[in-house]
Amino acid sequence: MNYNTPRTVVIGGKGNIKRVEIGGNSPISIQTMWKEGIVGVQNDRNALISISERIKKLHLLGCDIVRFAVPDMESAEALCAIADVSVLPVVADIHFDYKLALRCLEGNVAKIRINPGNIGARERVEAVVNRCREKGVAIRIGVNTGSLPSDLATAVQQGTIDRAHALAETALREAAVFEELGFTNYVVSMKASSVQETIDANEAFASKSSAPLHIGVTEAGPIIGGIVKSTLAFSHLLYEGIGSTIRVSLSDTPENEVIAGREILRETGKRAGGVKIVSCPRCGRNGFDVHGFVSRWQNELLSLDKDITVAVMGCVVNGPGEGKHADIGITGTGDSVIIFKHGEIVRTIHPDEKTAGNMQQKLNSLRENADKAFREELLSL
Ligand code: SF4
Structure with missing residues (x-):
């Protein structure tokens, strides 16, 4: 009708x-x-x-x-x-x-x-x-x-x-x-x-x-x-x-x-543009905290006045490949975090060396450094 x-x-x-x-x-x-x-x-x-x-x-x-x-x-x-x-x-x-x-x-x-x-x-x-x-x-x-x-x-x-x-x-x-x-x-x-x-x-x-x-x-x-x-x-x-x-x-x-x-x-095709987040469901192969990153970044990303796709992937094996259509993506190996643009790795981030002896400090430092680098790469888009 x-x-x-x-x-x-x-x-x-x-x-x-x-x-x-x-x-x-x-x-x-x-x-x-x-x-x-x-x-x-x-x-x-x-x-x-x-x-x-x-x-x-x-x-x-x-x-x-x-x-x-x-x-x-x-x-x-x-x-x-x-x-x-x-x-x-x-x-x-x-x-x-x-x-x-x-x-x-x-x-x-x-x-x-x-x-x-x-x-x-x-x-x-x-x-x-x-x-x-x-x-x-x-x-x-x-x-x-x-x-x-x-x-x-x-x-x-x-x-x-x-x-x-x-x-x-x-x-x-x-x-x-x-x-x-x-x-x-x-x-x-x-x-x-x-x-x-x-x-x-x-x-x-x-x-x-x-x-x-x-x-x-x-x-x-x-x-x-x-x-x-x-x-x-x-x-x-x-x-x-x-x-x-x-x-x-x-x-x-x-x-x-x-x-x-x-x-x-x-x-439903009724509203175009804006930031689109694609993220993997995570599985036992993961080396990056996809869930934590998405919940930490979702509202900030969706509030940006940009027309881009952001991929958040759980592992290096599949992440950059599966997220190669994305303008920017992030994944990790457990010890390091990788930022990629259109499937090409642009940054590899490590925790501060001084945190090496303490696992929790190392993880916190990796997360902070990764967030900082991700923000820099995001703003340069
Ligand atoms: S990207 Fe990696 S961690 Fe995420 S679902 Fe695929 S294989 Fe699992």
């Missing part, structure tokens, strides 16, 4: 905040969600600086949008302060109380996420829509299987509609309310925790609406299970042209959600 190209919704772009186009033919954007509470940060300069720095790092890793839970008025005030120091567009995630959305809209938030199903009377939704219209702020209508309208929840129980189609129908109804209000600056998400329901709901909605879709599998689980679920759902939908923004929801860090998102977009 052919789906319509979604219309474009723009968020951010004011001052130093990144401008992000959602929908149309724009690149698919990556979102994550802040995992900590934010109450009080507006009165704590160091906390604000640290949040601002972490958002900058998320941006370097490939994140486009960051969402914050706003469960109370204190959080709404804190979010306004964060929105003033964030390089990424900040989204306020609101449930139940529309006044929280109105408070956030006094600040520089770029988007409001509401679930109209739990906001209550239509006048409350209207109040949020009207304020967003005045301020040029977008809204995400976020529905999930836990908040279906009662007629659809009953129909699901009676088996006359499946949950995915009930979810899509809920989103279509909410979207119709926004259209009636003449407000089209919105994105829609329908979250289920099953891969198949996520696919079916998004397909059903996309066949009837040109609103851009934010896709995600909710409560996806710990890092491995969560990435598997999101990859299955996203790859299917993205190949069909459905999905303008994604979030890989994990019981893990925002950084890992962003990295997983960018890898999915890269492997």
Whole structure:
């Protein structure tokens, strides 16, 4: 089936905040969600600086949008302060109380996420829509299987509609309310925790609406299970042209959600460029701590503004050969570490001689010297 190209919704772009186009033919954007509470940060300069720095790092890793839970008025005030120091567009995630959305809209938030199903009377939704219209702020209508309208929840129980189609129908109804209000600056998400329901709901909605879709599998689980679920759902939908923004929801860090998102977009051909890390799984032939190096270097490498492949291989026997397509690679023999470029060895690194008598000191020295040399070679690319 052919789906319509979604219309474009723009968020951010004011001052130093990144401008992000959602929908149309724009690149698919990556979102994550802040995992900590934010109450009080507006009165704590160091906390604000640290949040601002972490958002900058998320941006370097490939994140486009960051969402914050706003469960109370204190959080709404804190979010306004964060929105003033964030390089990424900040989204306020609101449930139940529309006044929280109105408070956030006094600040520089770029988007409001509401679930109209739990906001209550239509006048409350209207109040949020009207304020967003005045301020040029977008809204995400976020529905999930836990908040279906009662007629659809009953129909699901009676088996006359499946949950995915009930979810899509809920989103279509909410979207119709926004259209009636003449407000089209919105994105829609329908979250289920099953891969198949996520696919079916998004397909059903996309066949009837040109609103851009934010896709995600909710409560996806710990890092491995969560990435598997999101990859299955996203790859299917993205190949069909459905999905303008994604979030890989994990019981893990925002950084890992962003990295997983960018890898999915890269492997589905939706995002090109950047650093690609290839690393061997390691086996009994290894003479280099592949796992340690990758976990130590991953985020720094993925934050570089370079279009390169980095190979991290466990042994000299196979490493430079298997990694010869890489722009830069690293491997080792146990006693020394070797850096290669396009399969040719350019550096052989040894531990400092003075550490020879002490195995631990020798290993530490080898690791430090190797990291230093690797950084030098990397920067010269
Ligand atoms: S590169 Fe070497 S250590 Fe890594 S998996 Fe291959 S043979 Fe094993």
